[in-house]
Each structure stands twice: as structure tokens, then as C-alpha cells.
Amino acid sequence: MTKHSETLTVPLLPLRDIVLFPHMVAPLFVGREKSVQAIEHAMAADEEIFLATQRDAKVDDPREADIHRVGTLGTILQLLRLPDGTVKVLIEGKRRARITAYRSGERFFLVDVAPLVEVPGTGPEIEAVMRVTIGAFEEYVKLNKKIPSEVALSISSIDDPARLSDTIAAHIPLKVHDKQSLLEQVHAGRRLERLLTLMRTEIQVAQTEQRIKERVKKQMEKNQRDYYLNEQMRAIQKEMGQKDEGQSELIELERRIKRKRLPREAAAKVRQEFKKLKMMAPMSAEATVVRNYIDWILSLPWLERTRDKNDIAEAERILNEDHYGLEKPKERILDYLAVQTLVKKMKGPILCLVGPPGVGKTSLARSVARALGRNFVRLSLGGVRDEAEIRGHRRTYIGALPGKIIQSLRRAGTKNPVFCLDEVDKMSMDFRGDPAAALLEVLDPEQNATFNDHYLDLDYDLSEVLFITTANALHTIPLPLQDRMEIIELEGYTEEEKLEIAKGFLLPRQIEAHGLTPDRMQVSDGAILEIIRSYTREAGVRSLERALATICRKVAREVAKDSEGDRVVKVNQASLNRHLGVPKYRQKKKEEKSEIGVVTGLAWTETGGAILEIEAAVMPGKGRLTITGKLGDVMQESVRAAMSYVRSRAHQFGLPWDFYQKVDIHVHVPEGAIPKDGPSAGITIATAIVSALLRIPVRNDVAMTGEITLRGRVLPIGGLKEKLLAARRSGVETVLIPEENERDLKEIPPKLARSLAIERVEHMDEVLRRALDMEDPDSLFTGLGPAEAPDCFQRPEAAEVHAPH
Incomplete structure (x- = not known):
């Protein structure tokens, strides 16, 4: 460092964005x-270094005009x-100075500086400012x-x-x-006043910022950073007098609320939420x-409805046009329409269509809507x-939505659709609740006005x-739910009905x-009848339509290969194998002759x-009853009940009272x-057991x-109708049914009833009289037994075991 009458020659270190006091x-x-060399020079000469701030921090290679004249003399600690390659230095500022001249010829800035003399303040005024x-x-x-x-x-x-202000x-x-x-201000009192003014401004900015933070904090939820940032932005915009974003969306939503016709409760709720x-x-x-939530309320049909067609003749035409048969459900719908024409407002009935798959339950509902x-x-x-x-999820859950009922009504667009x-029989339940119980309110005409x-x-x-x-079945629907619905059973179609449906619709x-x-x-x-009998086995017509x-x-495919385009393809019974392959089902036929221990029974299935x-065989043994054929619990109980009946009637049949101890059945x-x-x-099982014990054949027809x-x-x-259809398909001529099923014969198509000899029975004795192939059926109950005692009741060494037929 060189001194020339208060002037010092020192290296210059230009500063960016910082002022050293x-x-x-x-x-x-x-x-x-240049800056690194200036620092190295100062360290080597063990002298002070001058630190001055650049006018523009972006300038990488500053010149004399780019650097403030007033700076601070400091020492490198x-x-x-x-x-x-960079250098980290710790510098302490000592005193103010001003650049008087730049020295040339150096690799760094070397300047002459003159220290500035501080003007200290004294007296009560400076004390007050401090x-x-x-x-x-x-x-x-x-x-x-x-x-x-x-620091405070x-x-x-x-x-x-002076030191306080710096x-x-x-x-x-x-x-x-x-x-x-x-x-640059050397007067300590004036510097304090200027600093006080700047500090007051900073305090006001800090107070405003604090006020904004407090306002935001009151409105935000805990641990929601995004929410906090958005509210802070909104508060700042409010201070600046700007409008909130999203205002146009709120205006459009408010316009929708004003246009939408809503009940009083819903309208009040929407206004509150908005x-x-x-x-x-x-x-x-x-x-x-x-x-x-507001969008869901506005999109629902609260008051929108369609006007019903009250033309009963037109409705009947539409139902007949869409479906063949199904007289009972059609009558019920037409009855409802007739009442609608007389009553302005009627609670909608709850109809339950029960029947096998493919009989047209869903399509009938669609036709009702059309009618x-x-x-x-x-x-x-x-x-x-x-x-x-x-019933929907509560709004407290993430991703909550209304239930399927409300969602479907939104799709329907009116409050009186056909739903x-x-x-409904295939719902289940778990720990999340029972949906069938939730349907009780929906399907109750006395309650669903306030669902x-x-x-x-x-x-x-x-x-x-x-x-x-x-x-498809009633037994899987809870009884309280059944009680709220009007059950309409759709039975399977006869072959004639399937033929008409195939020709007219499918x-x-x-x-x-x-x-x-x-x-x-x-x-x-x-060909259609052969498809019905040999390629499909169902109560409805769904498989029939797939076969067609x-x-x-x-x-x-054949028509596409025809180049001339005039080929007519005729499908008959003989060509079915070529189109559908080998028949999938064989039609069960009655036995060709009467057999001992073999009885034809009738069963109902969902198809x-x-x-x-049903076969029964008697063999020498020790009273064991064997049941095979993958029978359920109820059917196994029927076998035991039939066996108990036979044992209780052993005397009338001419059997020893302990006959069951000598044979296996x-x-x-x-x-x-x-x-x-x-x-x-x-009764079928009991007949088979009696026939096998007494060695009397059962009529095959x-x-x-x-x-x-x-x-x-x-x-x-x-399931009487389905059973009679199966009997007719198999070639049976006579069908024995319970006496109490006589009322069901009124629902049987007349053509089907005329094709069979339907006999009603009240007691098992009547069944045996009609089913066993005997010249004098009454002799069965005289107690004399058959002409020959069954071999199995003789001594074992003399018994001859007959193979079952």
C-alpha cells in the first residue's frame, strides 16, 4: 500500500448485488x-483491498464507469x-473511501482511494434518532x-x-x-434518518405480508400446501384489486342454478352450497x-317427466308385436294403463317377472316403456x-358418488321412467352391508316418495x-323384498310357442x-322343431336364437361364394347336421316296455x-338303503320318507314286517x-321301491x-307346465299329478292339456293302482301279497338274485 498525502493505492474487488459496510x-x-489476482496481490502485499459495488450485476467484465466510486476499504481475514478454481474469502470492512484514480497497466484493477471522513452527530437530536x-x-x-x-x-x-447505522x-x-x-452518506445523523425511513417501509411490507399470511391461515386446512399457496395468491390479488380466477365458471354455474326447476328443499341446499x-x-x-355435488343436483330430473300414452289398444298392439304369448304380464300392464286413464296420479307398481333365462323378461320391460x-x-x-x-356413499369419503338408482335416473332424464x-335374485351381502335391505325403501310404494x-x-x-x-328364482330373494313386489311368473314356452317365436321374431x-x-x-x-328338440334344451329361446x-x-358364407348372386339356400331337417353339427341332446323317451323298479318321474329345472x-333294485342284505345319483338333501329325505311309507304298509303289501332287515335296497x-x-x-321313488320289492312292473306310459x-x-x-311339456316330449300318455294341483290346470295351454291324460291323485295307494302293471290292482292291498314271494325273502341259500332292469 502506498501513501500519498491521505491517498492510498490498493487493489479493487468489484462486487455484484452486495454492498459491504x-x-x-x-x-x-x-x-x-481479475478479482482473484486482486485478492492474491492484497494477500501477498499484506495490504488492504477496496470493495466497490457494480452498477449492473449482469456485467461480467466491468470497466471504470460500471463501478461505483464510493466503497469500503477492508482486510482479508x-x-x-x-x-x-474459485476462491472463498472472508473480508472485514474497515472504513469508507472514494476512488480518485485508476492505475493502468495491471492485470487487475489498481486504484487510488481517499478515505472519507465521517461526520459524527452529537446532542439530544442524534440520541433520539438512535x-x-x-x-x-x-x-x-x-x-x-x-x-x-x-442481533437486536x-x-x-x-x-x-455511525457504527449503529452501518x-x-x-x-x-x-x-x-x-x-x-x-x-455514500458520511453524515451519521442523516444516514440514520435515511435508514429509519427505509426501515419503516420494510416494516410496512412485513406487516402487510404478515396480515396476508394470517388471513390465509384462517381459511386453509391443515397440511394442504397447495391450498395455502392458492389462498396466498388470492389474498395478494385482493390487495392489488384484481379479480379472482375461475369467476366465469361460477357465473355459469349460477346461471344453471337459476334456470333449473328444483323442489324447495333441493333449491335451498344448492344455494347454500353455492x-x-x-x-x-x-x-x-x-x-x-x-x-x-352441485352438478349432480342440477343434472337430476327433479320435476321433468314424460306424458303417458293412455291408448290401451295401441299399448296392446305394441306388446303383442314385441312378444308372443306372455298373457299374464301383458294383462297386468294393460290393467295398469286402464287405471292410469281413470286416475290422474297413481303410485307406480313394483312388478317382479320371475322365470327361466331367455323367456323375455328384460325385453318385456323394454316393451312396457315403449307402450x-x-x-x-x-x-x-x-x-x-x-x-x-x-344408497350411495356419504360425501365425507374420497371419490364419493350417488347410488346406482340416482345415477340411472340421471341417464333416464325424467322422474317417471320404466326402471x-x-x-334381483343374484345380489349378495358382505361386511359392507346388504343391498337387498337397501332396496326395501326403493321398492316400497309407501316409502319411495322420500328416498x-x-x-x-x-x-x-x-x-x-x-x-x-x-x-330366475324366488327362493333366493329375501321375503321382505318379495313382500314389496307383485310376483308375475313367466313359464317356459311350449314347442309350438317356440316355433312361432322363431318364425315371427328370431x-x-x-x-x-x-x-x-x-x-x-x-x-x-x-328344421326349427328339430333345433328346439335336439340342439337346445331350455325354457326360453336364447339358445334357439344363437342356433339360428x-x-x-x-x-x-355360401351366399357370399355365389358369384351370380341368385342362389336360394333352403335349410331343412336333413341339412341341420351340415350347419349345426351333431345334435347336442337326445330326447328322453319312455321305456319301450314296462319294467320292474323303473319309474318315469318329472322334474323342474331353471332351463x-x-x-x-328313477330306478330301485332289491338285493339280499341286512337292511342297508343306498342312494346314488348326486341327490340333494331334500331328495334324499324323500327317499327315506318313501321307504318309511313302504315299511308302514308292509302288511297290506303282503310283506313280512321285518322284510327290510333281510334285503338291501x-x-x-x-x-x-x-x-x-x-x-x-x-311318489316316484315310493313306486319304484314297491315295484322292486313286489316284482311288479311299472307301466311305461x-x-x-x-x-x-x-x-x-x-x-x-x-312347475307343472314345464313338467307336462317334458312328459309330452318324451311320449308319455298319462301323467299323475297331486289333487291340489288341479287349480294350476287352468293356466296350462288347452292344446297341451288335451295331448295328455292327466290324472289327479290324493294318496299313494291311488298312485300304485294306476302305475303298477297288474290285472287286478286292488289285490295289491288285500294283504295276500303277490302270487310269488320275492326271492330275497327266502332263505339265502335258496335265493336267486335278479339283475336290475
Whole structure:
């Protein structure tokens, strides 16, 4: 360092975005080559270094005009060279100075500086300014948590106004040009006044920021960072007088609310929720929930309805046009329409269509909607096991939605649609609740006017909805739910009905769907009947339609190969094998002759009626009863009940009272891989056991059905129509049915009833008289027994074992 009458020659270190004050220690990272050489020169000469701030921090290679003239003389306390070539130095500011001249010819800035003489302030005025400044600084420290509280304590102990102003200026985040102006001010009193003015401004900014943070904090939820940022932005915009974002969306939503016709309760709820929405940040999670809730309410048909068609003749024409047969459900719908014409408002009935698959339950519901002129909506309940699927989720849950009932009504667009609840018998339940119990309110005409969905939490009127439910079986529907519905049973179709349905509905639809015309494809009645008998085994017509679709595909292939385009394909009974392959089913026929221990029974399945050939065989043994054929519990009990009946009548049959201790009886139902159950085979099993014990054949032209009691009474059964259809298919001429099923004969098609000799029986004795092939059936009950005693009642060494037929 060279002295020339108060002038010093020292290296210059230009600073970016920082002003170094006297008595201030600051770490600096130096990377520019000129600056590094200036520091090395100062360290080597053990002299002071001059630090001045650049006018523009972006200039990498500053010149004389780019650097402020007033700066600070300082000493280097520590130097550390970093691996990337930069230097970290710790510099302490000593005193103010001004550049008087730049020296040329050096690799770094070498300048002549003249120290600035401080003008100290004295007297009460400067003392007052110092106290006010210290108080303002302490207030600022309380607002700005970045400054340690220890700094405020150290500031209060400074009694030099010049040092006080420099120390405070070093700790307050002022702009660079403000700090530079403070550095250039040599009068301590004026510097304090200027600093006090700047500090007051900073305090006001900090107070405003604090006020904004407090306002935001009141409205935000805990641990929601995004919410906090959005509210802070909104509060800042409010301070600046700007409008909130998302305002246009709120305006559009408000316009929808004004246009929508709502009940009083729903309208009040929407207004309340919209008021809450306006107070929320547009992008917050809670605002999204409220917006979705309002949208659901506005999209539901609260008051919108369609006007019913009251033309009964037209409705009857539509129902007959869409469906063949199904007289009972058609009558019920027409009755409802007739009442609608006389009564302005009637609670919608709850109809339950029960029947095998493919008989047209769902399509009938669609035809009802067409006949009434109403919208149609369908909901499948198969596999539903969560109560919330019906009644909705509460809004407190994430991703909550209304139940399927409300969602379907939104799709329907009116409050009085025809609502088809498919597969109501296939719901289940688990720990999440019982959906069948949730349906009780929906399907109760006395309650559904105030159906309350958990999501909406509003009463919705379902009384005008025409609910039609479908099921394959009643026994899986809970009794309370059955009680709320009007059960209409759809029985299986006869062969004649299937033939008419195929000719009038199924075949034309498939011909059109496969690009054919009736002129290019002809199917004979015999072919359709053969498909019904040998390729499909069902009560409905779904498999029949698939078989016809298969034939249409084969025919379409042949027609596509025809280059001339005039080929007519005729499908008859003889060509079915070529189109459908080998028949899948063989029609069970009655036995060719009367057999001992073999009886033809009738059974009901979900796919229609079927015949069962129940066999019984008697063998020497010790009283064991064997039951085979994969029978269910109820059917096994029927076998035991039949055996008990035979034992109780042993005297009348001429059997020893202990006959069962000398023989083993085996009851078998063929097709053992198919599960079978039900009580209606009781009289059939008893007849087979009696025939096997007494060695009397059973007439091969007789089939029977009925439940048996221990006293021999014959109880009524279900599925009579399907069983009679199975009897006619198998060639049986006479059918024995319980006496109490006489009332069901009124529902049997006359043509089917005329084709069979239907005999009613009350007691098992009547069954044996009609079924056993005997010249004098009354002799069976004289106690004399048959002409020959069965071999198994002789001594074992003399017995001859007969193989069962």
C-alpha cells in the first residue's frame, strides 16, 4: 500500500448485488480472474483491498464507469481455494473511501482511494434518532424471523451513531441502490434518518405480508400446501384489486342454478352450497367436492317427466308385436294403463317377472316403456354386495358418488321412467352391508316418495317410477323384498310357442343382422322343431336364437361364394347336421316296455322341465338303503320318507314286517354328474321301491310327480307346465299329478292339456293302482301279497338274485 498525502493505492474487488459496510464481515466467492489476482496481490502485499459495488450485476467484465466510486476499504481475514478454481474469502470492512484514480497497466484493477471522513452527530437530536432507529429495528426483527434475536440485543449496546447505522443497514434486506446511498452518506445523523425511513417501509411490507399470511391461515386446512399457496395468491390479488380466477365458471354455474326447476328443499341446499363455493379457492380439493355435488343436483330430473300414452289398444298392439304369448304380464300392464286413464296420479307398481333365462323378461320391460311412451333405464344387480351401490356413499369419503338408482335416473332424464332392475335374485351381502335391505325403501310404494340417497342427503321422489324387477328364482330373494313386489311368473314356452317365436321374431331378426333376405334363405318348420328338440334344451329361446344365428352365418358364407348372386339356400331337417353339427341332446323317451323298479318321474329345472328315470333294485342284505345319483338333501329325505311309507304298509303289501332287515335296497337316479334336488320325486321313488320289492312292473306310459308324506298323502308341486311339456316330449300318455294341483290346470295351454291324460291323485295307494302293471290292482292291498314271494325273502341259500332292469 502506498501513501500519498491521505491517498492510498490498493487493489479493487468489484462486487455484484452486495454492498459491504464498515465493521461488517462477509464471506465472498470470487471467480473472475481479475478479482482473484486482486485478492492474491492484497494477500501477498499484506495490504488492504477496496470493495466497490457494480452498477449492473449482469456485467461480467466491468470497466471504470460500471463501478461505483464510493466503497469500503477492508482486510482479508481468511482465504480458501476451491477445487473448481474459485476462491472463498472472508473480508472485514474497515472504513469508507472514494476512488480518485485508476492505475493502468495491471492485470487487475489498481486504484487510488481517499478515505472519507465521517461526520459524527452529537446532542439530544442524534440520541433520539438512535433510540427510534433501535426500536424500529427491534420491531422489524419480530416480524422477520430470519434475523436472530441476538442481533437486536447486540445492536442496542452500540452507542456510536455511525457504527449503529452501518450495522443495521448490513442486516436489513434493502435494495442495492438504497444500501449504496447509505454507504455514500458520511453524515451519521442523516444516514440514520435515511435508514429509519427505509426501515419503516420494510416494516410496512412485513406487516402487510404478515396480515396476508394470517388471513390465509384462517381459511386453509391443515397440511394442504397447495391450498395455502392458492389462498396466498388470492389474498395478494385482493390487495392489488384484481379479480379472482375461475369467476366465469361460477357465473355459469349460477346461471344453471337459476334456470333449473328444483323442489324447495333441493333449491335451498344448492344455494347454500353455492354460497360456500364462492368463498373457496377454485383449485382447492373441497371446492371440487362442492362443485361436483352441485352438478349432480342440477343434472337430476327433479320435476321433468314424460306424458303417458293412455291408448290401451295401441299399448296392446305394441306388446303383442314385441312378444308372443306372455298373457299374464301383458294383462297386468294393460290393467295398469286402464287405471292410469281413470286416475290422474297413481303410485307406480313394483312388478317382479320371475322365470327361466331367455323367456323375455328384460325385453318385456323394454316393451312396457315403449307402450307407455316413457324412457327406459336398466340396472343389473347381479353380483352387487355393497349397500352403497344402492344408497350411495356419504360425501365425507374420497371419490364419493350417488347410488346406482340416482345415477340411472340421471341417464333416464325424467322422474317417471320404466326402471328395470335385472337379476334381483343374484345380489349378495358382505361386511359392507346388504343391498337387498337397501332396496326395501326403493321398492316400497309407501316409502319411495322420500328416498334419501347418502350422497345427495335430499329426499327424491321415486313414486312415479315404474319399477320392473326380473329374477330366475324366488327362493333366493329375501321375503321382505318379495313382500314389496307383485310376483308375475313367466313359464317356459311350449314347442309350438317356440316355433312361432322363431318364425315371427328370431329368424327375421337374424336374417337382417347377417345381411340376408327372406328370398335368399328359407328355413322349414321341421328344421326349427328339430333345433328346439335336439340342439337346445331350455325354457326360453336364447339358445334357439344363437342356433339360428349360426345357421345364418353358414348361409351367408355360401351366399357370399355365389358369384351370380341368385342362389336360394333352403335349410331343412336333413341339412341341420351340415350347419349345426351333431345334435347336442337326445330326447328322453319312455321305456319301450314296462319294467320292474323303473319309474318315469318329472322334474323342474331353471332351463325347463325334464323327465327322470328313477330306478330301485332289491338285493339280499341286512337292511342297508343306498342312494346314488348326486341327490340333494331334500331328495334324499324323500327317499327315506318313501321307504318309511313302504315299511308302514308292509302288511297290506303282503310283506313280512321285518322284510327290510333281510334285503338291501338301492335307489338310483341316472345322469349322476348332474345335481338333483326337490321334494316332488317322492311318489316316484315310493313306486319304484314297491315295484322292486313286489316284482311288479311299472307301466311305461305313465309319468308322475308329487311329494309324499309318511302316511302316503300326495302333496302339491310347482312347475307343472314345464313338467307336462317334458312328459309330452318324451311320449308319455298319462301323467299323475297331486289333487291340489288341479287349480294350476287352468293356466296350462288347452292344446297341451288335451295331448295328455292327466290324472289327479290324493294318496299313494291311488298312485300304485294306476302305475303298477297288474290285472287286478286292488289285490295289491288285500294283504295276500303277490302270487310269488320275492326271492330275497327266502332263505339265502335258496335265493336267486335278479339283475336290475
